[in-house]
Amino acid sequence: MLTSVDTDLMRALADPLRLRIVTLLAEETLCTTHLVEETGARQTNLSNHLRVLREAGVVETEPCGRWTYYKLRPDVIAQLAGQLADLAAVARTAADNKRACP
Template sequence: MLTSADPDVIRALADPLRLQIVTLLARETLCTTHLVEETGAKQTNLSNHMKILREAGVVETEPCGRYTYYKLRTEALADLSEHFAALATSARIAAENKRACP
């Protein structure tokens, strides 16, 4: 049975910079300063993107003194992965099904 993918997560990951951020966070937990250095994005632009990722449930924050660290919420990515894996399985099974035209 196919479940529904969270459209907010899909939208959040559709932006190239946000996808780059997620890829970086898949390797390690990073603070805002690290993300600015790694992506070359301006602080305000990065903050806006991080807000979108937080609201979509893709990342979570961890305060550490004056810094905010970000890490991935792996369950959000796992849910999305499972959804697309189910779609791929369904597509393989349905590849030979062709509805006749009237």
């Protein structure tokens, strides 16, 4: 049975800067300063995007002194990948299904 795809998560990952952040965090845990350096984004803009990713459950924070580190939650990405894989599997099996026009 097909499970629904998490549209809020898809929206969170649809932005190019947020997808870049997620890609960077897949490789290592980084603080905001690192992310500013890597993306070239302004800190306020980056903070807003990180908030969206946190609220979507994609990243989690780890305080370290006066810095905040961000790390990716791979389980969330894997869950979305599974939902998309389920959707692709349904499409493969239904490729020859065609509803007749009235």
